[in-house]
Amino acid sequence: MEDDTMLKKTLTTLLFTAFASAPLMAQVQTPLSQQQVAKIVNDTLSPLMAEQQIPGMSVAVLVNGTPHYFNYGVANIKSGQPVTAGTLFELGSVSKTFTGVAGGVAVQRGEIRLDDPAADYAPQLSGHWRGITLLQLATYTAGGLPLQVPDAVTDQAALWHYYQQWQPQWPAGSMRNYSNASIGLFGQLAVQRSGLSFETYMNKYLFTPLKLNDTFITVPKAKEADYAWGYRDDKPVRVTPGMLDQQAYGVKSTARDMARWMQANMDPLSLPAGDATLKKAIASAQTRYYRFGDMYQGLGWETLDWPVDAKRLVADSANGVALQPKKAQALLPAQPPVAASLVNKTGSTNGFGSYIAFVPQQKIGIVMLANKNFALPVRVEAALKILQALDREQSTAKEQQQSAAQQ
Numbered sequence: 001m002e003d004d005t006m007l008k009k010t011l012t013t014l015l016f017t018a019f020a021s022a023p024l025m026a027q028v029q030t031p032l033s034q035q036q037v038a039k040i041v042n043d044t045l046s047p048l049m050a051e052q053q054i055p056g057m058s059v060a061v062l063v064n065g066t067p068h069y070f071n072y073g074v075a076n077i078k079s080g081q082p083v084t085a086g087t088l089f090e091l092g093s094v095s096k097t098f099t100g101v102a103g104g105v106a107v108q109r110g111e112i113r114l115d116d117p118a119a120d121y122a123p124q125l126s127g128h129w130r131g132i133t134l135l136q137l138a139t140y141t142a143g144g145l146p147l148q149v150p151d152a153v154t155d156q157a158a159l160w161h162y163y164q165q166w167q168p169q170w171p172a173g174s175m176r177n178y179s180n181a182s183i184g185l186f187g188q189l190a191v192q193r194s195g196l197s198f199e200t201y202m203n204k205y206l207f208t209p210l211k212l213n214d215t216f217i218t219v220p221k222a223k224e225a226d227y228a229w230g231y232r233d234d235k236p237v238r239v240t241p242g243m244l245d246q247q248a249y250g251v252k253s254t255a256r257d258m259a260r261w262m263q264a265n266m267d268p269l270s271l272p273a274g275d276a277t278l279k280k281a282i283a284s285a286q287t288r289y290y291r292f293g294d295m296y297q298g299l300g301w302e303t304l305d306w307p308v309d310a311k312r313l314v315a316d317s318a319n320g321v322a323l324q325p326k327k328a329q330a331l332l333p334a335q336p337p338v339a340a341s342l343v344n345k346t347g348s349t350n351g352f353g354s355y356i357a358f359v360p361q362q363k364i365g366i367v368m369l370a371n372k373n374f375a376l377p378v379r380v381e382a383a384l385k386i387l388q389a390l391d392r393e394q395s396t397a398k399e400q401q402q403s404a405a406q407q
Contacts, residue, residue: 019269019283019339019360032393037061037068040389044382045368049073052374055231056083060259062358062365063390065267067259075228075371077236085256088219088227089369090239092347093180094354095251097265097285098206099187100300102198103138104281105205106190114138121189124160132172137186139290139297141175141328143168145182149243159243169325176292176328180248183300187247198246209278210264210271215253217246227252228371230351237351249349258356258367265301265343266360286337292326296335303341306359307391310384317346317380342387346380348373355379357387364390 041061049057049072056073069085106112112121114135119125121134128143136142145166153162163185169175191201199217207215219227229236239245253261264271268282286303288296294312296303304313316322337360344357353373357380358365366383 019267019337031064031066032390032397034068036393037063037390038070040386040393041068041070044385044389045070045072048378048382052372052378054370054372054374056087056228057368057370058083058085058087058089058255059369060085060255060262060367061386061390062259062262062266062363064394065263065363067256067263069255069259071255075226077229077231083228083371086214086226086254087369088214088216088223088252088254089354089371090230090249090349090352091251091253091258091354091369092249092349092352092373094345094347094356095247095249096183096300096347097261097345097356098202098251098300099183099190099247100138100285100298101265101278101281102202102206103134103186103190103299104284105277106194107284108277108280109194111193112190118142118185118189121192122160125164127164128168129163132168134186134189135289136172137182137189138299139328140177140179140182141173141290141297141330142179142182143170143172144175144177144325145179145185146177147179147181147323149181149184151242153243155243173290173330174328175325176290176297177325178323180244184244184248188244202251205278209275210260212253212257212260215251215257215261217250217252219252226254228352230349230371230373232351232373239349239352249347253369255367255369258369262356262358262365262367266358266363266365283337286341286343288331288335288338291329291331296331296341297328298337300345301343302345303338303343305338306340306342306361307388308342308384310381310388313342313384314377314381317376319376322346322376344380346376348376353379355383357383359387359391362391362394364394 055077056075059070061068071083075081075083075087115133117130118132119129132142153159191198268279285299286301290297339361347354353370356367
């Protein structure tokens with residue numbers, strides 16, 4: 001892969017080329033009314049709530065970069081507390097998008113190099129770990145690390161022992177095998193040289209600068225009343241703590257904050273001038289490092305060329321397909337972010353289900369936060385239906401506006 005010094009310089013240029021076209025597109029988009037957006041969203045999600053028996057859902061939709069919020073059902077069945085845009089939900093693996101951008105921050109701060117062997121950052125790792133890079137950990141191409149760290153691993157010493165005795169199934173960089181154990185270790189190593197805990201690093205370099213005031217790894221007592229209960233088999237549940245949970249699936253957030261997260265990732269150039277490190281980190285997270293099938297792997301984020309083959313993406317999102325090992329093609333050099341992309345990530349915990357997807361060029365996006373872990377293909381299909389409808393409506397409105405101007 002590219003030398004990281006070169007990559008950092010390249011990202012400075014890429015940031016102002018790959019993303020620059022998106023704001024220009026936004027200037028010619030015709031905003032849709034709240035009523036138009038509400039009809040598109042409600043026509044899709046109201047029946048889905050009933051069909052999937054979901055207690056509650058909070059949704060943020062970006063249209064021309066502007067957020068619209070829709071809330072359904074309850075955060076707590078017992079109390080009847082309604083869902084609002086300020087209700088906290090477990091993000092599950094959508095948390096990986098934060099870990100990816102945090103890794104980008106660490107690169108920009110000179111704390112890591114993506115092409116360095118993981119063993120350079122952990123003396124506990126040796127042997128085959130000399131041939132596995134931080135980038136390969138971040139992109140699930142380290143050689144076959146499993147989906148989860150074993151339950152028997154409950155402390156740091158046991159974690160290092162587990163990784164050292166683990167044996168790769170494939171050469172590093174040859175196969176993509178989706179893995180919390182892989183990106184989780186990346187997140188831990190990425191912040192290590194800062195001297196900060198992972199949670200403190202996230203607060204300092206992501207949550208606070210982006211004003212994500214209701215986004216947490218550990219929900220503070222003052223916010224516990226806003227924390228929804230998840231439901232599994234009609235019983236209330238919340239995420240169980242585990243090794244590397246913070247890095248892989250540990251973030252809790254609201255639709256309101258996730259709309260801000262989408263806006264920042266959709267258009268990093270809109271961030272304040274002083275946030276140059278964060279702008280470049282966002283670009284590095286959406287950079288295309290590996291390709292598998294129609295999908296490109298970034299740091300946390302997964303992207304596809306827009307418009308997408310909706311049927312294929314829905315089918316590929318099923319766990320039986322998404323969790324299967326896939327041949328990975330390293331992109332040399334790594335490809336810059338593409339504005340005409342669907343940038344997305346699914347996420348689940350035992351009692352929660354989430355999905356985030358946006359198209360920078362079209363300035364449209366959606367995040368769905370539910371307190372039930374319902375089928376991934378159902379989430380993806382609903383979100384794509386909404387995004388495609390918004391895209392069509394914007395195109396129609398633009399054509400009508402142009403026609404009227406010519407008369």
